[in-house]
Amino acid sequence: MRRSVVLCLSLLLSGLSGCSTIGLTDLFTDYATQVTPVRQAISANNVDQAQQLLPNNGLSHSNYLLNQLETARLKELSNQNASAQINYEAIYLQMQDFRQAAKIRVSSSLEQGNALLTNDSVIEYIPAPYEMSMLHSYKALNYVYQNDIESALVEVRRANKVQVDALNENKQEIDSAIKDAQKYYPTMSEITLDVRNGYQNAYTFYLSALLYQSSKQFDDAYIDYKKALEINPSNVYLQQDVMRLAKKQGFKQDLVEYEKHFGQLEQPKETGEVIVFIEQGLVPKKDEFILQLPIYTSKGDARFYSLAVPVYKGSAFIPTISHVTIADKSLPIEPLVRIEALAAKTLESQAPARMTRQVLRLIAKEKVRAELARSGGDVGNILANIYNLASEQADTRSWSTLPNQISIARQNISPGEHTLKIGNNQPSIKFTVSKQGLTLIYLTSINNYFNSHVVQL
Template sequence: MLKPIFSKFVCIFMVFTLSGCATMQFRDLFSGYAQQMKPVKLKAINGHFDQALQEVPIRDMSDTNYILALLEKGRLTHLAGDYPSSKNYFFQASGYIDEQKLKAKLQVSKGIQNIGAVLSNDNAITYEVPDYEQSMMHSYQALNYLYLGDHEAALVEIRKANLVQRAALENNFDVINDAIVNLQDDAKLDWQSISATYPEMEDVIGEAKNGFQNAYTFFISAVLYEASGELNDAYIDYKKALEIYPDNQYLQNDVLKLATKLGMTDDLVNFEKRFGKYQKNEQKNTGQVVVIYDQGLVEERDEMRLRLPVYTSDAEMRFYSVSLPVYHKSEQYFPNAQLSINDEILTFDQIVKVEALAAQTLKSQLPSLITRQVIRLIAKEKMRKKMSKEGGDVGNILANIYNLSSERADTRSWLTLPQSSNILRSDLTEGHHNISLKIGSLNKEINLDVKANRITLVNITATGNHIDYKAINL
């Protein structure tokens, strides 16, 4: 009696396995990405980047998480100072993303992946890199090129980052609205009631208006343009960064300075009303020091259960528990950081909170996520009924065990990004300088060789008790 039942269950399971084996590793079915990445984050947070790199799960090009492995390795090798390897990983990632976009335009079928996703969970779907992660990838690639002495390639890369944001701004709202309509029409669910039940994540999102406008990218872009003498382009990107972070004192001074230099009379009147007069303090034989401070590692997505009223294939309304990703407020503590320059203590201003962009991105994805969950629930319920009918209690038990164990939220995201980044800017006389960085009880001496009329870019990273920096004259 049991043999036919087990045979049928094995056949159903094999349909899933064969449909998903080319795209999904078996461990991803029952273990979330965030859980698998804990050893990587633990080593990275303590500054052991080479060891963390060895812990990144091995993925091949057919794997649904292949792109994530490239991004994690790109960031870890960047942190380790291995810029050629980091450049190579990000180059591969960028090519893979472009290929996926082309497939989407050509509407290449995802039937095989969809079968696996319907019978398992969203981890069977190839990871689509969200806009904020794409812009961060291009930003770090730009830094790689700078450190390798290729300023032109860095500018090309930063333009790609800005194109990502521009395209996202044009497409984002239509995509979200379409997903909400599909959720209400196809899944017959009330989006308003779901929104009221799902955590708002406002304590994570803060003042971030969306998940793709990234002031970090705009700021790096503006600095590179300014260093190249392209002041009009620099001014545009400083203004874009200021729109996102209007209280950032360094961005305020940047737009006042360039508006004055470029003779932007109308803009200058408006900015001076908001921020006061531009205090010109440019002296001979001085250069500008621009500091970008990346702190911590971004929070991972957590998993939560949400009970939804779902209409089955028999038009019966039942309540089902579904697993959905969510962001909770970070428990990471970041002490204040400050630089001592020529007996003057300077503090940092935030330029991006990566976890806020991540939470806003997830919030915009929810309608599509829930729609797929409902379709999955109905498909799994059909499978359970079929097995129960043909295998009795044993078939019913086997189907329930599989359904419960495979019900996993999609917790995938790029987890070696910083939690947030901050900036600082100051003028220094030409020559060698030792400046002191203080982060809580930790201290770090930073050695700079400042050139007159040039920008010295300093990138500081702090994870746990590990602090490192890289300085370059632009």
């Protein structure tokens, strides 16, 4: 019996035609489960072990681009920033080819067909817009650490273009018949909260505005601070940044309107500024949810079938660090982006297409089962059912080593030597502020893992 099962699986797998490949591990073990040890190693401050545990997939593997994203992120966490840039650039170039090459679109349709016999994991992983904007943001940061602001500005422009393109592409309405399938999908409102979509990221706009400001391109900085504020209007630091530049650039009417909504502008004299970014946690893993979906027969009878779909469970992330202390002044940190919300909102937007594939897959697998039952009797029927049950799993792939939340604190401060303190368990950070200069401090905190960068802009 075991040899028959293996033979049956081999025949089914050999029928998968297309450019991407998967292994048996990927077919029967979902991605989130595979990378759980990697995430645990990061949280235990053992990035070297995390790198060793990360699956190493070849160029033809359906998870290749995702694997490159995870690899680059782990290199950054171990301060191998130059090497991470190589991975990021490779992903960017391949995504450019993906958008331009017609043959990639053909192979994609083949993979969609293959997914009907297996699960969505066989489809080549294409990073979501929020993941691509984070890729360019990290590339920009790596250039900032090298004091190459010009190259960093190229990357933040690319990050912002990702959002503009996604906004334009998502203006089209989804067919109402397909969209109706969303009502069966589990809600993720406790994680998405008030986020509008899965691709507008105030963090990338804020980073670009900061770099424009450091390059004395104040009009461009003002535009991007405003975009960040539109996405995250409750952020007090953003409110002050926009008002400060409105006054500096002589936009008097804008300043009047902003002060009506946000109060008076605080305008210290002849000081420098320190800007603290802090990443906290890891974006949550996707879980599997068993969905009971009605399928109607040709006679109009409804039959309920169990389908596995990906979902984010739980409530919104609560950061462990809520304040930092600079020059004995406690500053609250304000969220810029909750990546978990972008991820969950992206998953919601994919529900109609995912549900359509699920229904088609159910029909295709049922036809295979019926054919095997006809030709192989009870044995064929049993083998088909074993395969269908084993291969029906949710596609839980996502860039799982991203932070959960990125926040900021910003403070005008006198020139000279200063100390930044973060709670009781993290080391103090010494830094220098110059008159009317910008000092960027970038922090990453993931349970027992902590890292920092200090740059004069």
